[in-house]
Amino acid sequence: MSSTTQTGASKFSLSMLINDTRYRSTTFQVIALIGLIFAIGYLVSNLLSNLADAGLNISWRFFGETAGYDINQMPIEYNNQMSHGRASLVGAVNTLIVAFLACVSATILGVIAGVLRLSNNWVVSKLMAIYVEAFRNVPVLVWILIIFLVMSNILPQPREFRGDAAASSMWFDMVAFTNRGVYIPRLILEDLGWVVYAAFGLSIIGVFVFRRYARNLLFNTGRLIPTFLPSIAILILPTVLVYFALGSPIGLENPALKGFNFKGGLHLRLSLIALWFALAIYTGAFIAENVRAGIQAISHGQTEAAAALGMRPGRIMSLIILPQALRVIVPPLISQYLNITKNSSLAIAVGYMDITGTLGGITLNQTGRAIECILVLMLFYLVISLSISAIMNVYNNAMKLKER
Amino acid sequence: MSDTPNIGFVRHEPIPPSAPPIQQAGMVKWMRENLFSNWINSILTILSIYFVAKIILASTPWMWNGVWTTSSLRECREVLQGTIGACWSVLAERWNQMLFGFKYPAEAYWRPTLAFVLLLVCIAPILFQKLPRNMLIFSAIYPFLAFWLIWGGTVLTPVVVALSLIAGYLAFVKMERLTGFATGLLSGVVAVALVLYLGSFVTAALPEFIALEPVASRDMGGFMLNLILGTVCVSLSIPLGIVLALGRQSNMPIIKGICVVFIEFIRGVPLITLLFVANVVLSYFFPPGTNLDLILRVIIMITLFSAAYIAEVIRGGLAALPRGQYEAADSLGLDYPQAMRLIILPQALKISIPGIVNVAVGLFKDTTLVSVISMFDLVGMIRGPISSSTAWTGIYWELYLFAILLFFVVCYGISQYSQWLERQLRTDHH
Numbered sequence: 001m002s003s004t005t006q007t008g009a010s011k012f013s014l015s016m017l018i019n020d021t022r023y024r025s026t027t028f029q030v031i032a033l034i035g036l037i038f039a040i041g042y043l044v045s046n047l048l049s050n051l052a053d054a055g056l057n058i059s060w061r062f063f064g065e066t067a068g069y070d071i072n073q074m075p076i077e078y079n080n081q082m083s084h085g086r087a088s089l090v091g092a093v094n095t096l097i098v099a100f101l102a103c104v105s106a107t108i109l110g111v112i113a114g115v116l117r118l119s120n121n122w123v124v125s126k127l128m129a130i131y132v133e134a135f136r137n138v139p140v141l142v143w144i145l146i147i148f149l150v151m152s153n154i155l156p157q158p159r160e161f162r163g164d165a166a167a168s169s170m171w172f173d174m175v176a177f178t179n180r181g182v183y184i185p186r187l188i189l190e191d192l193g194w195v196v197y198a199a200f201g202l203s204i205i206g207v208f209v210f211r212r213y214a215r216n217l218l219f220n221t222g223r224l225i226p227t228f229l230p231s232i233a234i235l236i237l238p239t240v241l242v243y244f245a246l247g248s249p250i251g252l253e254n255p256a257l258k259g260f261n262f263k264g265g266l267h268l269r270l271s272l273i274a275l276w277f278a279l280a281i282y283t284g285a286f287i288a289e290n291v292r293a294g295i296q297a298i299s300h301g302q303t304e305a306a307a308a309l310g311m312r313p314g315r316i317m318s319l320i321i322l323p324q325a326l327r328v329i330v331p332p333l334i335s336q337y338l339n340i341t342k343n344s345s346l347a348i349a350v351g352y353m354d355i356t357g358t359l360g361g362i363t364l365n366q367t368g369r370a371i372e373c374i375l376v377l378m379l380f381y382l383v384i385s386l387s388i389s390a391i392m393n394v395y396n397n398a399m400k401l402k403e404r
Numbered sequence: 405m406s407d408t409p410n411i412g413f414v415r416h417e418p419i420p421p422s423a424p425p426i427q428q429a430g431m432v433k434w435m436r437e438n439l440f441s442n443w444i445n446s447i448l449t450i451l452s453i454y455f456v457a458k459i460i461l462a463s464t465p466w467m468w469n470g471v472w473t474t475s476s477l478r479e480c481r482e483v484l485q486g487t488i489g490a491c492w493s494v495l496a497e498r499w500n501q502m503l504f505g506f507k508y509p510a511e512a513y514w515r516p517t518l519a520f521v522l523l524l525v526c527i528a529p530i531l532f533q534k535l536p537r538n539m540l541i542f543s544a545i546y547p548f549l550a551f552w553l554i555w556g557g558t559v560l561t562p563v564v565v566a567l568s569l570i571a572g573y574l575a576f577v578k579m580e581r582l583t584g585f586a587t588g589l590l591s592g593v594v595a596v597a598l599v600l601y602l603g604s605f606v607t608a609a610l611p612e613f614i615a616l617e618p619v620a621s622r623d624m625g626g627f628m629l630n631l632i633l634g635t636v637c638v639s640l641s642i643p644l645g646i647v648l649a650l651g652r653q654s655n656m657p658i659i660k661g662i663c664v665v666f667i668e669f670i671r672g673v674p675l676i677t678l679l680f681v682a683n684v685v686l687s688y689f690f691p692p693g694t695n696l697d698l699i700l701r702v703i704i705m706i707t708l709f710s711a712a713y714i715a716e717v718i719r720g721g722l723a724a725l726p727r728g729q730y731e732a733a734d735s736l737g738l739d740y741p742q743a744m745r746l747i748i749l750p751q752a753l754k755i756s757i758p759g760i761v762n763v764a765v766g767l768f769k770d771t772t773l774v775s776v777i778s779m780f781d782l783v784g785m786i787r788g789p790i791s792s793s794t795a796w797t798g799i800y801w802e803l804y805l806f807a808i809l810l811f812f813v814v815c816y817g818i819s820q821y822s823q824w825l826e827r828q829l830r831t832d833h834h
Contacts (some may be wrong), residue, residue: 006406029658036662043689050688121445122438123452137809139769141783149800244660342674349787360680370684377680378673385672 062367091358099341102279110287135196137284148274148350155179181254181269193249199242271352294329334392476795505625519553556616563602572596575597585741621699625780633770645714670712678705683777721756762820
């Protein structure tokens with residue numbers, strides 16, 4: 001160290017930029033920065049000259065122009081006279097719908113399969129192992145296509161529901177499985193319908209309050225009161241009471257056969273169902289592995305210690321194992337949610353109109369604005385991914401083992 | 405005690421143990437414990453057995469009655485006469501298209517097949533440490549051999565590339581000893597470029613020298629395309645991933661920033677958008693007049709994609725190394741490249757192999773996505789030319805079962821290897 005203090009700034013020579021550790025990292029970074037600027041400049045100049053050759057320019061005006069194409073699933077108001085921007089928005093909502101549905105069902109499926117795979121029932125655990133390995137090792141695109149093709153070939157056509165001696169019939173006159181999709185009843189809200197929703201929302205809060213009260217009672221006085229049945233009662237009873245007190249303000253619109261097709265009700269297209277099921281089953285297999293790994297990561301001593309304290313197996317699971325396993329399970333679970341969102345872009349293979357189908361498909365082909373469309377498409381997915389990872393970071397920091 | 409002779413009977417050997425109760429032994433005990441231990445388990449068992457039996461009963465006659473020899477779905481239906489049965493004839497007739505694509509010349513099928521068999525020989529010494537080490541020489545030759553076999557053309561092209569890499573390596577070793585890592589790298593790159601430039605004249609002069617019939621990239625298809633994309637992109641992305649991981653771990657803020665932005669951007673977008681980039685946008689970024697074919701552009705984008713994921717895996721491996729390893733390298737007076745190459749990376753890569761293998765499996769499955777940008781890989785062949793041909797339209801189970809089988813065999817094999825390797829690498833005891 002003494003030698004470095006002797007060489008002052010006056011004795012600075014060019015070779016020190018490489019050989020002196022004080023300057024070397026700055027040198028490298030400057031070189032990297034210059035290289036990056038040159039690379040970007042080179043690419044951009046290529047881009048500009050290529051665009052000029054093709055007579056194109058970068059413009060965002062097409063987002064305001066009339067789209068002129070129909071979208072088969074419209075969760076928000078849309079018709080083909082609206083703009084490309086509106087069409088992309090419809091696609092974005094469709095992406096979020098299928099991603100949400102798939103996340104919920106993949107979680108349920110994955111947790112059940114993961115727990116059952118650890119069961120001591122030989123048949124069940126082997127069956128779950130087969131499920132996990134079969135679905136993890138085959139591309140999700142293949143599963144999407146198979147489910148789509150099987151459903152559109154096996155399910156009956158709408159006209160088979162017609163007549164007195166129809167070949168097919170609806171379930172409870174409410175649900176119809178056809179090769180054009182599944183028709184289910186739609187909720188119709190009358191004047192005071194929102195009160196029922198509000199009552200339901202309040203009961204959900206009520207359940208949490210009650211559970212907190214029960215826990216505080218247990219911690220403070222040692223009294224254990226039953227929580228399961230009262231929770232369900234709090235959840236359901238007020239809503240049912242309000243519903244009948246207001247004279248059934250929420251009605252059901254059942255699908256009915258009119259002409260060659262079903263009218264009314266909610267139409268879930270085959271493309272949505274195939275995408276939803278395939279993503280759920282495929283990702284469920286990965287989640288099952290995460291759940292299994294999480295539970296197995298908890299040392300067996302924890303179970304034995306809890307058993308030595310006299311706890312019953314159910315309580316050992318819910319009070320000792322799961323809270324610790326969740327810390328291991330949740331981070332990979334959230335990255336699986338990310339994968340579902342990204343894989344939902346495979347919608348384009350079955351014609352589900354998500355944002356890849358509208359903005360990255362029809363809008364791109366109609367306007368020819370490939371660079372702008374793909375840039376916006378990437379930004380959309382990037383925003384979703386970054387917000388999900390932000391949530392994950394918050395969770396990780398909250399759940400981190402607090403070491404002192 | 406000698407006056408006790410009149411005891412009627414004294415047993416001299418112990419009674420043989422009686423058999424345990426029937427409910428506590430053998431099959432019955434196992435079933436009681438594992439299948440019917442309580443009523444929930446019993447219900448689950450019966451339900452699962454019912455479910456499995458139903459699937460087997462439904463699928464066995466379908467598979468067994470299958471027809472192998474007809475030339476269209478209609479003929480299959482005539483042969484079956486309404487009985488349940490698969491129409492395997494589509495596989496018998498179109499297996500070559502599903503494996504090699506519909507444009508690859510049929511008389512050259514032996515070339516990709518041979519390349520595939522040699523691929524197994526090539527990766528064996530990398531995967532299994534116990535095999536003789538000099539097999540690695542073949543692994544080093546293999547990429548050039550495989551290129552020649554699959555794409556054809558004169559043998560000089562891969563030879564020149566190989567020679568340039570050898571020259572680059574020699575220059576690197578020589579210059580690194582004299583001056584240092586950075587100048588060594590620079591002179592290596594210069595040597596590669598020089599030999600490539602000189603070699604291009606040789607290949608241009610002798611295009612027929614030990615030549616195989618050349619096959620254009622756009623004629624590649626089928627499962628071969630999946631395998632090519634998978635192996636090429638994974639092997640190219642490992643070095644890139646190492647560089648990105650080291651960059652992300654670096655304490656130089658600008659370099660770290662570049663790497664973080666790149667990795668997070670790529671990991672945040674779906675592969676399909678990157679394939680769209682390869683399909684319609686990427687050619688805008690090359691100098692006017694360059695005409696890279698689609699397969700090459702796709703390889704570039706998939707390589708960037710998997711490099712970001714592999715970088716994250718390797719970063720995990722780097723982070724898992726104890727701090728003492730870095731300090732030990734410093735205290736020996738090694739500079740950064742030496743410390744990385746001799747101390748850190750060998751250990752970090754060893755830890756990351758299972759993770760890299762997982763990324764490779766995922767990437768191999770994702771190569772099916774190229775069918776969306778109208779490339780005819782296995783799924784693309786099934787969806788496109790085969791399903792839309794008049795003879796086979798309406799057939800799907802047989803084709804997709806074939807695809808499932810191929811992908812399952814490869815991916816399950818690799819994931820089993822990864823688990824075996826994890827057990828091998830586990831050095832703790834428990």
